[in-house]
Amino acid sequence: MPKCSWCNKVIVPKENFVRFPCPNCGGVIIVRCKKCREFGRPYKCPKCGFTGP
Ligand SMILES: [Zn+2]
Ligand SMILES: [Zn+2]
Structure with a gap:
């Protein structure tokens, strides 16, 4: 099962x-x-640390 990268x-x-x-x-x-x-939360890549909208 996939998991949300934020929550x-x-x-x-x-x-x-x-x-x-x-x-x-x-x-x-x-x-x-x-x-x-919906909340427009950013995500963070666990590998390179890149964050984006
Ligand atoms: Zn989430
Ligand atoms: Zn990355």
């Missing part, structure tokens, strides 16, 4: 979430849950 919440498959590779290093898949998208 560590486990994502349920039916939930509206986004998943994309880190724009900086591309080596990590960033997952953001619906809530974190």
Whole structure:
């Protein structure tokens, strides 16, 4: 199960979430849950430390 990169919440498959590779290093898949998208919370790449909106 994927986990949200910000709040560590486990994502349920039916939930509206986004998943994309880190724009900086591309080596990590960033997952953001619906809530974190709504609040516009930033994400942080665990590999390179890149943060973004
Ligand atoms: Zn979240
Ligand atoms: Zn990265």
